[in-house]
Amino acid sequence: MIPLPQVLPNTTIVISHLSDETNVIGTSSPREIVLLFASLAIAYLLGLAIAHYLKLKLSHRLKPDQLHLMNRVIMAILFLVAFAITIPALLDLSYTLILLVSFGIIAIIGISSQKVISNMVGGLALVYEHPFASGDFISTGNVSGTVVSTRLFSVLVRTTSGVSVQIPNDQIYSSDVSNYYANVARRYEYVVGIRYKDDVKKAIGIISGLLEDYTFVLKNPAPDVFVNDIDPDSVRVMFRIWFPSVWAKTKDDISFQTEILPRVKAALEAAGIEIPYAHREILFADPHPALPGFRAGQK
Amino acid sequence: MWWCGNILHGSPWRIPFPVLLVDSAAINAQVHHCVSSHLLQTRTVLILVYGRYDRGFSITEEKINLRIEQADTIPVYVRECKGARIEKYLAADYDAIHIHPVEPVNLPQEITHHLEISFPPIVIPSAAKKKFYVTFPVEIGVFFEIRGEMNILDIFSLVPTKFSLYGLPGTGIITRWHRSGIFGDIPVTDMHREGVLELTLINNSATTAEVSRAVLDSYGMQMFYGDRVGMTATMEIISPLIASTTFAALPPRGCPHRSIDLYAARKFAIGPRKSFFMESGMA
Numbered sequence: 001m002i003p004l005p006q007v008l009p010n011t012t013i014v015i016s017h018l019s020d021e022t023n024v025i026g027t028s029s030p031r032e033i034v035l036l037f038a039s040l041a042i043a044y045l046l047g048l049a050i051a052h053y054l055k056l057k058l059s060h061r062l063k064p065d066q067l068h069l070m071n072r073v074i075m076a077i078l079f080l081v082a083f084a085i086t087i088p089a090l091l092d093l094s095y096t097l098i099l100l101v102s103f104g105i106i107a108i109i110g111i112s113s114q115k116v117i118s119n120m121v122g123g124l125a126l127v128y129e130h131p132f133a134s135g136d137f138i139s140t141g142n143v144s145g146t147v148v149s150t151r152l153f154s155v156l157v158r159t160t161s162g163v164s165v166q167i168p169n170d171q172i173y174s175s176d177v178s179n180y181y182a183n184v185a186r187r188y189e190y191v192v193g194i195r196y197k198d199d200v201k202k203a204i205g206i207i208s209g210l211l212e213d214y215t216f217v218l219k220n221p222a223p224d225v226f227v228n229d230i231d232p233d234s235v236r237v238m239f240r241i242w243f244p245s246v247w248a249k250t251k252d253d254i255s256f257q258t259e260i261l262p263r264v265k266a267a268l269e270a271a272g273i274e275i276p277y278a279h280r281e282i283l284f285a286d287p288h289p290a291l292p293g294f295r296a297g298q299k
Numbered sequence: 300m301w302w303c304g305n306i307l308h309g310s311p312w313r314i315p316f317p318v319l320l321v322d323s324a325a326i327n328a329q330v331h332h333c334v335s336s337h338l339l340q341t342r343t344v345l346i347l348v349y350g351r352y353d354r355g356f357s358i359t360e361e362k363i364n365l366r367i368e369q370a371d372t373i374p375v376y377v378r379e380c381k382g383a384r385i386e387k388y389l390a391a392d393y394d395a396i397h398i399h400p401v402e403p404v405n406l407p408q409e410i411t412h413h414l415e416i417s418f419p420p421i422v423i424p425s426a427a428k429k430k431f432y433v434t435f436p437v438e439i440g441v442f443f444e445i446r447g448e449m450n451i452l453d454i455f456s457l458v459p460t461k462f463s464l465y466g467l468p469g470t471g472i473i474t475r476w477h478r479s480g481i482f483g484d485i486p487v488t489d490m491h492r493e494g495v496l497e498l499t500l501i502n503n504s505a506t507t508a509e510v511s512r513a514v515l516d517s518y519g520m521q522m523f524y525g526d527r528v529g530m531t532a533t534m535e536i537i538s539p540l541i542a543s544t545t546f547a548a549l550p551p552r553g554c555p556h557r558s559i560d561l562y563a564a565r566k567f568a569i570g571p572r573k574s575f576f577m578e579s580g581m582a
Contacts, residue, residue, distance in 0.1 A: 183468040215407060219417075219463035219476045244410050244462055244473045 036086040043082040047075035065134040065149040069127075115170075119153040122169030126150055136181040140172055185218060185242045188256055192264060193234030198273045200227055200235060206267050207239055214260060218242040233278045349490075349524045349556070351444075352396045363457075365441065367396065376441070376452055387452060393443040396452075399558040400494060400528040401440035402517035404475045405454045412517045413575070415463055415474035416496065418481050420511040420582060423502045423536070431500070432482040433513070434493040436460075436475070437528050442559055449559050458492045465514050466579035474514060485527070485552065494528030497551045502536045510536070511582045516575035517561075519546045523554035542581050545574045 051071040058067060088098070110117055127150065132138050136147050138157065145159035155172050157165045180186065194203050204225045211223045221242050228238035248256070265275065357366035364379040367389075374389040404412050418433050441453040463476035480486070485495055502508050513534050523529050529551035536542045550557070 184471055184473050185464045185468040213459070215460045216462060218473075219461050221464060242464060242468075244464075246410050246473070247408070 032086070039082040039086050040079065043078035044075075047071070047078050050074050063134045065151075068149065116153065118170040119168050122171075122173040123150070123152050123154075125173050126155070126169055131177055132179045132182070136179050138180070139178040140167065140175055143167060181245050184245055185221075186245050186248055187221075187240055187242050188248070189238060189240050190256070190261065191228060191236050191238045192268070193231070193236050193275055194268065194273050195276045196235060198235070200237070202271060203237055203268060203273050206271055206273070207237065207264055210260070210263055210267055211239065211241055214263075216243050216247050217260075218244065234276045349399050349528075349558075350397070352398065365398075376443075378441075378453055378455065380455070385453070389443060389452075391443075391445055393445050393450075394447075395444045397440075397442040397444060397449065397559065399440050399442065400437050400490075400522050400524055401454060401558065401561045402520045402522065403436040403438045403456070403477075404517045405438055405561070406456050406460055410462060411473040411475055413465070413472050413474045414515045414517060414520075415465055415476050415512055416479050416515070417476065417512045418479045420509050421481065421500065422507060422509050423500055424507045425502055425505055428499065428501045431498060432485055433479040433496050433498055434477070434482075434486065434488055435479070435496050435530070436477050437490065437492055437494050439491065440559065440561060451561065454561075465577075471579060472514075488527060490524070490527045494522070494530065495551065497529065497531045499531075499533045500536070501533065504536050504538050506539055508536045508539055509582045510534070510542070513544055513581075514575060514577050515544050515546070519573060519575070520560075521546050521548050522558035523550040523556060524558055525550075525555045526553035528558075529554035536581070540578070540580050542577045543574045544577065 051074070054067060054070060054074075062070070132147050132150075134147050134149055137145070138147055143157055143159065143165050145157040145163075145165065148156040148158050148164070152169075154166045154168050157167060159165060192203075192207070194200070204227075207225050208223065211217045211225070217223055218241070223242075224238075224240040226238060227235060229236040243256075268275065357364075363381075364377070366377050368375045368377055370388070374393070376387045376389060378385045402412075402414075404414055414435060416433050416435055421429075421431075423429060436456065436458045438454055438456040440451060441455075442449045443452050444450075461476045463474050465471050465474045482495075485497075488495060496513075498513060500510060513532070515532060520530060531547040531549050531551050532544055533547065534542055534544050
């Protein structure tokens, strides 16, 4: 049997070189292993303590997702510091080797999980552009609801019916998003029809007075009340009003319907102005038309 | 209509008399939320007095009643107003109750911390300085004191609230809006509905300016009370479109007592702001 060094002389040399570089595996002692776990535990406990402190001090000034992100970043930094202190000494690794291994791992993960990376990049773009924050009411695709949190890979939205919907970041970033809370004020439009014979100026005056008295209808920009259209059944009076967004938070805020529209109806009716129902007046060319099977004049 | 309250003599907020008689015809009365409108039709109105009261206080004015009750030895704060009853149990042994005017930006809910006072246009030439008086709405705060520390218990108001937008929807701010007249001397007001702001207008711009509103930040408000509720502020015109409003710590004439700052009672982690920049115009 031929000895291995004679068959594969180069390989043997390489192995012997590797065995000389025992620092690849490391000569870690139990003390260094304990130090690693201790430093990780300290970093974790310190992160929890900082998170608790920040929650006490900043919870009324920051939104929950902002506070959560801040805590995650602090925790990640603490862990990195713990690793940076302990790992090289533990494994006797050079920083060059650590970088090479890291790049290799990143490349493998990147190739095998493009969708995940895409969501992560989308999440970073959302954090940078900040089109909405937690607590905002948004509408994207078929989903409308309040943003609960913006996370690394997805956005969690709670719909008005109480359903939590998780939307991938790349999907939300590449589609249209309407934020109903981005501006401090929002405009609503409503139309009320009155009869042809009703006094339009009087109706406009009544509606304007009601809007003036309502707390959440903004003084400026002033409400617009005007005749919008004259359709076959009614004269259509439109009113456009501005609300504070913080009050009118949802897309279809029912406060307006429940509080203002009933008042408008009651006030108009109290003033003798009616909201008409649709009607048609049919005129016949022959006032006594003959029905099929009957002669004229036959009953 | 009557009033009963126990005033602690010797306290920093001691009031010399519990009841003031005011001719209601002189009051620029407005329609208000809590008190029925026929209250204002009476010739003489008994008005509440701000200050410090002991534990068992009770105040009644026609349609509004404030008191502390005991429910199974637990103190309960009760406010009754136009048939509505609000109860709040006090989980701590308090030392006293304080009723003070507070920054008028809390009701019906905290939407803004800015107050906008709209008044008839004033034209002021460059380098001129003019002092005048405007009114502002008053909200009434009820505090309970524990070992010298003030804690908010209730806020209510007798005047209707109206909001407005100062600036554009994207960059502007929501304000609590109030319409006032312009007065050369201190106007007579109902101190539970309106206060008096002593506003000094300084035109430091190079041109004549027209001013018809002042926007003020409640985080810098320093309210005082006495014969009336009052504040002192300065509005410095920097350019035809920009001005800054600043509150002064000086008590206005007839208002020697300092009100409790609401943001301090709520322990907000913010200090009083010195100035607010009106960057969306003054007219």
